[in-house]
Amino acid sequence: MPELRRxxxxxxxxxxxxxxxxxxxxxxxxxxxxxxxxxxxxxxxEKMTPPEIMAYSKHKREKNTPGWDxxxxxxxxxxxQIEGDLNRVGIGVFDLMNGVGAHEVIIDxxxxxxxxxxxxESQIRDMLWAYRDRSLDLRKDKRFKYILIFKNYGFTAGxxxxxxxxxxxxxxxxxxRVVGEIEGAEKYFGxxxxxxxxDMIRQELQEKELTITENKSFLSFTPFVSRFPYxxxxxxxxxxxxxxxxxxxxxxDLASIFKDTLSRIxxxxxDPAYNYILHSTPLDDLARDDYHWHIEIxxxxxxxxxxxxxxxxxxxxxPPELAAKTLREAK
Amino acid sequence: MPELRRxxxxxxxxxxxxxxxxxxxxxxxxxxxxxxxxxxxxxxxEKMTPPEIMAYSKHKREKNTPGWDxxxxxxxxxxxQIEGDLNRVGIGVFDLMNGVGAHEVIIDxxxxxxxxxxxxESQIRDMLWAYRDRSLDLRKDKRFKYILIFKNYGFTAGxxxxxxxxxxxxxxxxxxRVVGEIEGAEKYFGxxxxxxxxDMIRQELQEKELTITENKSFLSFTPFVSRFPYxxxxxxxxxxxxxxxxxxxxxxDLASIFKDTLSRIxxxxxDPAYNYILHSTPLDDLARDDYHWHIEIxxxxxxxxxxxxxxxxxxxxxPPELAAKTLREAK
Numbered sequence: 039m040p041e042l043r044r045x046x047x048x049x050x051x052x053x054x055x056x057x058x059x060x061x062x063x064x065x066x067x068x069x070x071x072x073x074x075x076x077x078x079x080x081x082x083x084e085k086m087t088p089p090e091i092m093a094y095s096k097h098k099r100e101k102n103t104p105g106w107d108x109x110x111x112x113x114x115x116x117x118x119q120i121e122g123d124l125n126r127v128g129i130g131v132f133d134l135m136n137g138v139g140a141h142e143v144i145i146d147x148x149x150x151x152x153x154x155x156x157x158x159e160s161q162i163r164d165m166l167w168a169y170r171d172r173s174l175d176l177r178k179d180k181r182f183k184y185i186l187i188f189k190n191y192g193f194t195a196g197x198x199x200x201x202x203x204x205x206x207x208x209x210x211x212x213x214x215r216v217v218g219e220i221e222g223a224e225k226y227f228g229x230x231x232x233x234x235x236x237d238m239i240r241q242e243l244q245e246k247e248l249t250i251t252e253n254k255s256f257l258s259f260t261p262f263v264s265r266f267p268y269x270x271x272x273x274x275x276x277x278x279x280x281x282x283x284x285x286x287x288x289x290x291d292l293a294s295i296f297k298d299t300l301s302r303i304x305x306x307x308x309d310p311a312y313n314y315i316l317h318s319t320p321l322d323d324l325a326r327d328d329y330h331w332h333i334e335i336x337x338x339x340x341x342x343x344x345x346x347x348x349x350x351x352x353x354x355x356x357p358p359e360l361a362a363k364t365l366r367e368a369k
Numbered sequence: 370m371p372e373l374r375r376x377x378x379x380x381x382x383x384x385x386x387x388x389x390x391x392x393x394x395x396x397x398x399x400x401x402x403x404x405x406x407x408x409x410x411x412x413x414x415e416k417m418t419p420p421e422i423m424a425y426s427k428h429k430r431e432k433n434t435p436g437w438d439x440x441x442x443x444x445x446x447x448x449x450q451i452e453g454d455l456n457r458v459g460i461g462v463f464d465l466m467n468g469v470g471a472h473e474v475i476i477d478x479x480x481x482x483x484x485x486x487x488x489x490e491s492q493i494r495d496m497l498w499a500y501r502d503r504s505l506d507l508r509k510d511k512r513f514k515y516i517l518i519f520k521n522y523g524f525t526a527g528x529x530x531x532x533x534x535x536x537x538x539x540x541x542x543x544x545x546r547v548v549g550e551i552e553g554a555e556k557y558f559g560x561x562x563x564x565x566x567x568d569m570i571r572q573e574l575q576e577k578e579l580t581i582t583e584n585k586s587f588l589s590f591t592p593f594v595s596r597f598p599y600x601x602x603x604x605x606x607x608x609x610x611x612x613x614x615x616x617x618x619x620x621x622d623l624a625s626i627f628k629d630t631l632s633r634i635x636x637x638x639x640d641p642a643y644n645y646i647l648h649s650t651p652l653d654d655l656a657r658d659d660y661h662w663h664i665e666i667x668x669x670x671x672x673x674x675x676x677x678x679x680x681x682x683x684x685x686x687x688p689p690e691l692a693a694k695t696l697r698e699a700k
Contacts (some may be wrong), residue, residue: 214681352546
């Protein structure tokens with residue numbers, strides 16, 4: 039069973055893989071993109087994945103058969119296991135938990151070649167509805183405190199399969215950076231009684247220097263304190279802390295700005311690898327006045343030096359104002 | 370002038386390069402290791418670097434001439450500038466400072482081919498004395514609150530030159546992760562009145578499961594909560610918060626355990642790229658009861674997925690007990 043360990047200094051939880059631990063030989067060969075012969079995520083190959091958790095389809099179909107639009111399956115190599123108790127113990131200065139959680143793969147589309155930038159908006163909407171529906175289902179399990187939705191696109195971003203897919207991890211704790219965001223937002227709210235994200239949005243809607251694009255519900259922009267070149271956030275203009283409260287109009291506007299933004303990044307930076315992560319409120323408080331859900335997109339175009347991990351201190355060679363300007367012009 | 374920007378949410382400071390901003394074309398080509406024709410860091414090429422700040426030599430020599438053992442020069446492409454005032458201002462919700470600081474390159478040795486694992490201990494000692502002496506000199510400048518010493522070894526770790534070198538950055542703030550460590554250590558000290566690092570060391574000296582190697586003054590081990598496979602820390606057994614208080618015996622023991630540890634990593638993992646960072650106490654409080662300086666070594670053998678940056682949540686496929694065992698056996 040995977041193991042959750044807590045750092046007594048920073049409070050960070052990490053997952054240790056105890057079931058198939060990787061020894062030195064695993065790391066000795068230089069990694070390279072795998073070329074799959076047959077893709078387990080393509081239409082018609084449903085038997086190659088673990089049994090599906092959910093799928094959308096425009097017509098009636100049997101489970102694990104072709105004809106779906108979005109399909110959700112358990113991760114074949116899960117970082118966490120769904121069965122079991124958390125069973126929290128201490129070992130000297132350290133805390134330990136069983137690695138209980140969920141790790142699912144959302145197969146965005148049956149089309150092997152259709153990354154978000156090239157996809158019909160209706161397909162992007164299906165993917166976003168799956169994000170919402172899986173979140174709402176998993177949060178019924180009271181062991182889970184956080185649901186993390188993300189995508190690794192391209193080999194250097196960590197993707198090990200080409201077929202467009204997203205991942206969902208349900209965790210028995212909120213991840214460190216989200217906790218940090220919430221603590222910071224809470225402090226800001228404490229003396230201003232306003233959401234810091236709402237203030238940032240208001241400031242940007244006046245100044246427009248960091249805006250890439252916007253529509254009725256969303257703003258797409260490069261944060262003033264971008265850690266990475268071309269880091270891009272998509273954020274709802276109205277205050278909402280909990281992503282799954284999104285409604286039809288929100289999904290439609292999000293699909294549209296998502297496609298527009300990722301198309302600009304693809305065009306400007308030559309189809310770079312990227313990661314995105316959806317930051318939503320932890321499950322123990324769904325209606326926070328001080329927190330604001332958003333999506334962070336990070337193109338993987340620089341080698342991040344280890345000292346940036348080791349310090350949390352970033353040097354960004356591209357001013358976000360320049361990034362926004364060039365992304366506005368890329369169309 | 371570079372610009373320091375502070376994130377109102379997390380409190381993170383970042384550096385934006387305003388002097389030679391990198392536009393989209395900079396990122397379009399796939400990066401690859403540069404092959405230098407003539408190496409500016411080699412003996413005899415002293416005129417190719419900015420004028421030296423300091424050098425050690427066994428015999429009398431003119432500045433910027435051959436015959437040195439360690440040589441320190443300003444970084445040719447500094448992330449921060451030494452001249453100027455901090456000039457802190459607010460722009461709406463954001464804080465802004467001039468990018469005042471120092472960015473130096475420590476040329477570890479005149480020998481182009483001598484990484485730490487292969488080097489004489491006397492050469493490693495010289496490098497460590499340079500770390501100490503530059504720290505002591507720079508901390509006289511009261512604008513600086515933190516001195517960061519690190520090394521990027523190998524292309525994937527961010528090194529852009531082959532010649533063995535380290536870097537030093539003096540900052541007008543303590544970096545986020547160090548602040549986080551100190552806050553956590555402070556909290557731990559608050560209810561136990563003991564240093565959390567000392568407790569970890571005591572626990573490890575009894576259990577020995579994470580130990581790679583040790584000598585009189587230092588312990589080399591894989592942390593129980595390792596974020597990365599084969600993450601390794603070197604820490605003084607005695608409580609000291611401030612690295613530059615190290616004395617002759619400490620430097621000798623550190624050079625010896627550093628070489629031993631990095632030799633094992635080189636052998637076991639096939640000469641991987643790595644980063645190391647020296648974590649010492651911020652300059653505003655040099656003698657902390659709750660903080661303990663140490664060196665963190667991170668081999669760069671996995672593609673870190675962006676969601677790990679975006680969440681501060683790590684999945685480590687190699688249990689640190691296995692990492693320690695195989696590193697103990699690699700000799």
